[in-house]
Amino acid sequence: MTRRIKRMGLFFIVLVLIAVLFGGRFYRYINAANVDLSHVETPYIYIPNGASFSELKAILEGSGVIKDMVSFEWVAQKKEYPNRIKGGRYKLEDGMSNNRLVNMLRSGKQEPVNVTFNNIRELERLAEIVGGKLMVDSAELMSLFVNDEYIGTLGFDRYTLPALFLPNTYQLYWNTDARGFVKRMKREYDSFWTSEKQSKAREKGLTMIEVAILASIVDEETQMVDEKPMVAGLYLNRLKRGMRLQADPTLKYALGDFSIKRLLNADKEVDSPYNTYKYAGLPPGPVRIPSVAGLNAVLNAKSHKYLYMCAKEDFSGYHNFAKTLSQHNANAARYRRELNRRGIRR
Incomplete structure (x- = not known):
């Protein structure tokens, strides 16, 4: 009887040790620091719209900021992140845990980009500036700028379209596409043209x-x-x-x-x-x-x-x-x- 009790006690001790061992491992997977920014120039990662989980992992591996990719992938899978990837420009923090990192990426909480343009003569130059700051390609922007049907819905044509853009500094999300950029500019245009300004224009014919x-x-x-x-x-x-x-x-x-x-x-x-x-x-x-x-x-x-x-x-x-x-x-x-x-x- 005594031996049996000893064996059962030993068995339970082993179970507890195993539980502690794996529990500690899972805790580290979830909450231990896994982001190291000590050797990188920028704390940002850029995830294109429509990126797959494999592509995301390649981006993270290429950036060299993740210390343990296995633990990151395990947490990501548990949180069902591979099916909820959102493109954008994300700011990492040194020492972030997998849990915090996945939560941020899954939420789509990205950092905006400052896009500044002024003193521009040609729409091609505007496309270059915006394309250099955002994910959208300058060629894609130019294609939209000369799309008569689309810009016609905004009240412009290819000759009057420069009137739409108001030189300033704007905060935009990095993964803003061509139409998203133009829509933002239209909102700024509509905001600028208050009823008072429109009245002044009419007074001048x-x-x-x-x-x-x-x-x-x-x-x-x-x-x-x-x-x-x-x-x-x-x-x-x-x-x-x-x-x-x-x-x-x-x-x-x-x-x-x-x-x-x-x-x-x-x-x-x-x-x-x-x-x-x-x-x-x-x-x-x-x-x-x-x-x-x-x-x-x-x-x-x-x-x-x-x-x-x-x-x-x-x-x-x-x-x-x-x-x-x-x-x-x-x-x-x-x-x-x-x-x-x-x-x-x-």
């Missing part, structure tokens, strides 16, 4: 898109924020009188070369709807993505009687304004003399 077109011209004419309302007022004066804008930025756009410093009379003969020396009214679309300062300059244009302007001969970036053609010609002559003195022919 302009649509929201026409404000953006004129703002793009103003932005190209002057980088001086304090001068933009003056320039906007001048172009509004010409529009009201039915005068051709004769805006150099539109001609440079038509010629496809904004580096030109001196336009020639022959340039003004180019047959393009963007050539405002040849055609009256606004061009079909913005000549660049307009700045918020440019948009506000048009909406709050300065009231005056100027109809002409010419860059100042001191090359300060400001302009001489004139009410009459004779005054303008005198200003232009001084500027041409300075161009000649500096040897600027083109």
